[in-house]
Amino acid sequence: MKPINFKMLGMAFAVAAASSVHAQENVLNLYSSRHYQTDEQLYSNFTKKTGIKINRIEAEDNPLLERLRNEGKNSPADVILMVDAARLWRAQIEGMFQPVKSKVLDSRIPDNLRGKDDGKGAEWYGFSTRxxxxxxxxxxxxxxxxxxxxxxxxxxxxxxxxxxxxxxxxxxxxxxxxxxxxxxxxxxxxxxxxxxxxxxxxxxxxxxxxxxxxxxxxxxxxxxxxxxxxxxxxxxxxxxxxxxxxxxxxxxxxxxxxxMNISGGGVAKNAPHREAAVKFLEYLASDEAQGYFANGNNEWPVVKSATATNPELESLGKFKxxxxxxxxxxxxxxxxxxxxxxxxxx
The missing domain is CATH 3.40.190.10 (Periplasmic binding protein-like II)
Structure with a gap:
């Protein structure tokens, strides 16, 4: 029997671990109460840009929150998307988000469209308004x-x-x-x-x-x-x-x-793919993604530099x-x- 080469074995484990981490970074588990067909392009474009595959769980807000409660610490959710501040606040007080610090998000999302910034970072961000x-x-x-x-x-x-x-x-x-x-x-x-x-x-x-x-x-x-x-x-x-x-x-x-109300989201409390989750939120704040919100689902972008080509939305005119x-x-x-x-x- 040949002696075991522990050095080579250790290297093999390191390579396997690195491969596993890399694989994990290329997956995002999205829990969403948004149910708009126009979001398909939003998700597919994120995957094209990053190589990160999105696995989706879509449901109305109450069933989605109940699922997250039942899963607890074992939840595979990376990102939670919801429509309306009342729903986001409910998820926040139940401890379903974790704080995020991101220069991209902080520079692009207005202060009044963020949930709880106590120095640890915002727990959720608004990405579109209605x-x-x-x-x-x-x-x-x-x-x-x-x-x-x-x-x-x-x-x-x-x-x-x-x-x-x-x-x-x-x-x-x-x-x-x-x-x-x-x-x-x-x-x-x-x-x-x-x-x-x-x-x-x-x-x-x-x-x-x-x-x-x-x-x-x-x-x-x-x-x-x-x-x-x-x-x-x-x-x-x-x-x-x-x-x-x-x-x-x-x-x-x-x-x-x-x-004005919002559609927004944040990184789930026990996100197994946190890095991918933050990338996804930053992508939602990009001019391109903001355009999808406006042109696809008739919502207003929250980022000042974003533009929309939606004549019917624009027909509502300027407003306070x-x-x-x-x-x-x-x-x-x-x-x-x-x-x-x-x-x-x-």
Whole structure:
């Protein structure tokens, strides 16, 4: 029997370990509640540029969060992507992110679109924005009667207002914004006025609200802008007919500005491929990726140097956006839910 060459054996193990690390760096496990087909190009282009293969788990936010809870420390998730500040904040307070320090991200993502920067780095970043707009029926509602979020609770609009469920994250974030601007007492009074003014019990998604306005079932409703622009871009005759009956308003242009929300993400707490995860987040902040958000899913880039070629999105015109921390809006959702419960806003 030949004697074992421990030196050669050690070198073999070192080469194998290096190969394993290299292989790990070329994989990214993405957990995402984004469900837009237009993101396919975003992901495939990242792989082309870096050689890093993306394995995806896609689900709605609650099932995704439940999966992460169940997996715990053994979770293979590297990056978590979510839409809406309320969802990101929930994931953050449950300890699902880890702090990230990146010169690229810090230089390109505005301060107010980051979650928790305490010197250890941000736990999540916003990569695109969408506005919460007002749509109204052109035949039954005057635009001057619904220029602000607050005006929707005015008695003159009784029986005209439609929204999705108050407990939906889109609504929780809007209410969190109103709390920040107007205080809890005033926001509760507003929520009570909204309940009084409902044309129907809250239900459906944002597209359903637009359809309700077009049909005349609702006089006025709230919608995220990318749903509205999606209908503007549609070539279907029924969508063109629908959108022709609906007017669009940027709310609160003389006061606080339109409420803006985000799609964002961060590195998972126990990410096995942390380096690849940071690369992916930095890629999402590139001008190229920012263009995909705008052109593919009708969202606004958050990076100043990014450009978009989306005529329908641009047709919404220049507008005043609110200047408030997205992280603060997320934190306010607990107070927002208490208000909804007290006034019976289902």
């Amino acid at each position: 506005g919460r707009a007002i749509v109204y029926n052109k035949e039954t509602v005057k635009p001057e009667d619904v220029p602000t979020y607050e005006s929707l609770a005015d008695p003159k609009n009784k029986g005209k207002v439609c929204t999705r469920s108050g407990s939906h994250p889109y609504m929780l974030s809007l209410i969190g914004s109103l709390i920040e601007h107007n205080g809890e007492a005033a926001t509760e009074k507003w929520a009570q006025g909204m309940v009084t003014n409902f044309a129907r019990p809250p239900r459906g998604g944002d597209t359903d609200q637009i359809k309700g306005v077009a049909s005349g079932e609702c006089g006025v409703a709230l919608t995220n802008t990318y749903y509205y622009v999606r209908l503007l871009r549609s070539n279907k005759p029924e969508d063109k007919a629908l959108i022709s009956k609906v007017g669009f308003i940027w709310p609160n242009q003389k006061t606080t500005g339109a409420h 956006a609110e200047n408030v921390s997205i992280a603060t809006i997320g934190k306010n959702q607990i107070a927002a839910q208490r208000i909804l419960d007290r006034v019976g806003y289902k």
